[in-house]
Amino acid sequence: MMSNDPVTMVAALLAVMGVAMVIWLLIAAGLRECAASCLCLAGANALQALALVVRWLPESQWRTPGLIADVLLLGAFAMLHLSVPLMDDKPTRWPLLASALALLAALLTQLPTGPHHAAHHLVVNGAGGLFCFFAARNTVRLLRDRELRPALSRIFGLPFLVIGGLLLVRPLATLWMPDVPASLDTRGAFNIAWLWAALVMTLTVNGTLAFLLMLKLVLQIRRLTLRDPLTDALNRRAMAEAMAAEHQRVRRGHTYAVVLLDMDRFKQLNDTLGHAAGDEALKTLVEVLRPCLREVDLLGRLGGEEFCALLPYTGVAGAALVAERMRQLLETTDFRWQGRSWPLSASFGITESAPSDEDPTEVLRRADEALYRAKAQGRNLVQAVEAIDQPAQPPRPQSASGQGDPVAS
Numbered sequence: 083m084m085s086n087d088p089v090t091m092v093a094a095l096l097a098v099m100g101v102a103m104v105i106w107l108l109i110a111a112g113l114r115e116c117a118a119s120c121l122c123l124a125g126a127n128a129l130q131a132l133a134l135v136v137r138w139l140p141e142s143q144w145r146t147p148g149l150i151a152d153v154l155l156l157g158a159f160a161m162l163h164l165s166v167p168l169m170d171d172k173p174t175r176w177p178l179l180a181s182a183l184a185l186l187a188a189l190l191t192q193l194p195t196g197p198h199h200a201a202h203h204l205v206v207n208g209a210g211g212l213f214c215f216f217a218a219r220n221t222v223r224l225l226r227d228r229e230l231r232p233a234l235s236r237i238f239g240l241p242f243l244v245i246g247g248l249l250l251v252r253p254l255a256t257l258w259m260p261d262v263p264a265s266l267d268t269r270g271a272f273n274i275a276w277l278w279a280a281l282v283m284t285l286t287v288n289g290t291l292a293f294l295l296m297l298k299l300v301l302q303i304r305r306l307t308l309r310d311p312l313t314d315a316l317n318r319r320a321m322a323e324a325m326a327a328e329h330q331r332v333r334r335g336h337t338y339a340v341v342l343l344d345m346d347r348f349k350q351l352n353d354t355l356g357h358a359a360g361d362e363a364l365k366t367l368v369e370v371l372r373p374c375l376r377e378v379d380l381l382g383r384l385g386g387e388e389f390c391a392l393l394p395y396t397g398v399a400g401a402a403l404v405a406e407r408m409r410q411l412l413e414t415t416d417f418r419w420q421g422r423s424w425p426l427s428a429s430f431g432i433t434e435s436a437p438s439d440e441d442p443t444e445v446l447r448r449a450d451e452a453l454y455r456a457k458a459q460g461r462n463l464v465q466a467v468e469a470i471d472q473p474a475q476p477p478r479p480q481s482a483s484g485q486g487d488p489v490a491s
């Protein structure tokens with residue numbers, strides 16, 4: 083049986099907001115991750131509940147309760163909007179937001195009051211709708227940053243878009259339908275429908291954000307199990323899984339290439355500049371090399387100062403071009419540590435998959451052999467080893483270092 087009593091509906095709304103606030107506070111206390119975001123959401127629920135209570139107070143000649151309720155509601159929307167980027171520890175623009183709120187509050191004090199307060203609703207719900215649209219955009223961005231299908235990130239943004247649109251319905255209805263009451267405590271079909279919508283919106287917003295937080299944590303855990311914490315490149319396990327998956331396609335006639343690279347004289351760098359400088363050099367290497375790769379390519383750290391790039395649908399000729407570009411980029415990188423410059427370089431071993439390869443370890447073994455040759459021939463070189471059953475010779479790009487042909491099989 084649906085309630086048509088505004089007092090019951092408001093009580094239900096307050097109960098939902100109160101429970102949501104307590105839950106967000108408990109999560110913030112128990113979970114150091116995303117604590118700021120959870121506190122923001124607890125604050126948003128508290129402000130919204132307070133706005134509802136204040137709106138119930140009798141109007142004075144200064145219209146103070148209504149004005150305070152509007153400002154509280156604006157604060158709630160602002161906190162809701164902030165909670166999404168805070169889940170990702172993104173910097174927040176507090177001063178900008180505070181200034182916007184102060185400006186809106188000042189505008190509200192200047193608006194004429196009428197029996198239906200349509201202008202007030204327009205400002206409050208319009209700003210609320212805008213904050214919801216921002217929340218939708220931030221949700222899509224939050225999930226786009228993580229390895230998730232884009233369609234799913236849009237689905238998560240959808241509730242905020244719908245709520246943003248719904249928020250505009252009330253002021254527009256108050257403007258166009260003179261019999262729609264501005265005050266919430268009036269019995270009437272529109273008011274009851276609106277209170278039901280507010281209840282559903284509150285549940286949807288809290289539910290969506292709880293799910294978003296859970297998804298964010300799951301993706302973070304997944305990321306930790308697959309990524310190298312120092313460089314953020316894929317770890318050995320993730321690379322092994324990716325290579326195994328890629329190798330499945332070899333039987334269907336596809337070819338993939340592997341570029342194995344190892345920093346040159348890294349021990350010397352560590353011994354001279356210190357371990358922290360070595361760590362920084364590894365991070366720099368990944369930052370420098372990433373732009374050389376396509377979206378489908380993968381870069382992983384196999385251990386120490388050894389990395390591997392997996393290039394799907396690529397032969398040894400293509401891999402030679404990529405590796406040579408990487409070699410040159412690294413060679414020309416101006417690496418500095420505490421004001422001291424240090425030359426970076428790496429040796430590269432490349433190969434491509436062959437139908438005769440039983441598993442990816444055979445491909446890696448050839449790449450390792452090529453890398454060994456590059457090291458043996460003086461470092462800062464690209465060398466290739468092809469499978470025995472590969473008849474064609476790849477085109478060989480010229481080495482810019484003047485140390486001979488970068489690709490030799």
Ligand SMILES: Nc1nc2c(ncn2[C@@H]2O[C@H](COP(=O)(O)OP(=O)(O)OP(=O)(O)O)[C@@H](O)[C@H]2O)c(=O)[nH]1
Nearest residue numbers: 344345346347348349350352357358360361386387
């Ligand atoms: N800073 C830092 N050093 C590391 C890390 N992992 C391994 N190393 C160091 O990397 C060095 C590797 O040294 P070597 O295997 O002799 O290789 P290299 O000095 O680069 O010599 P070549 O490969 O022959 O040019 C060792 O000193 C390791 O301690 C790391 O995560 N951070």
